[in-house]
Amino acid sequence: DAKTTQPTSMDCAEGRAANLPCNHSTISGNEYVYWYRQIHSQGPQYIIHGLKNNETNEMASLIITEDRKSSTLILPHATLRDTAVYYCIVRPPSGTYKYIFGTGTRLKVLA
């Protein structure tokens, strides 16, 4: 399973875009990049995923570099409720679906 590396923590001003990077330099060609977040002590919540193209949904955008060795999750207008730990995960498209979480990035949105 490909490993991911994320910064330990980041701050972002409320209303500004939050850009959370993730390095996955050992990713294989058929492995997807997934993002989850965990607010306080709740169970993690799915945000978005992608393979090679950029993706956008109502929560966030995902930008994957052309070589697929890194990605960035973008929260376009961060609010205080976006304060959470954000996890980047690499997962193969089929098989065991072995989800390995790293330590994530603790995002703090400042008023």
Added chain:
Amino acid sequence: NAGVTQTPKFRILKIGQSMTLQCAQDMNHNYMYWYRQDPGMGLKLIYYSVGAGITDKGEVPNGYNVSRSTTEDFPLRLELAAPSQTSVYFCASIPTGGTEAFFGQGTRLTVV
């Protein structure tokens, strides 16, 4: 749908006691997972299952056992509780061919 339901929500165990953490999902998902999360840390995979009757070890399986006799249930067994097993335990499920993992609300376990 209730989603993923974990019971109990809180439990205090004495060293050496045993208990079973329950996890049930009503979404007919084949893939189920158990994680533990120590204070201030990320999630560590304990065990996972790709379907009824099939389980496999994750990153930190020692001290735990699982079984998967039905699609709906994936209980986690602690045989001899130790203080190092004090943690929050999360159960999750994913449908076959699906993308999103659904998590329960967690069981907070303290071993004293």
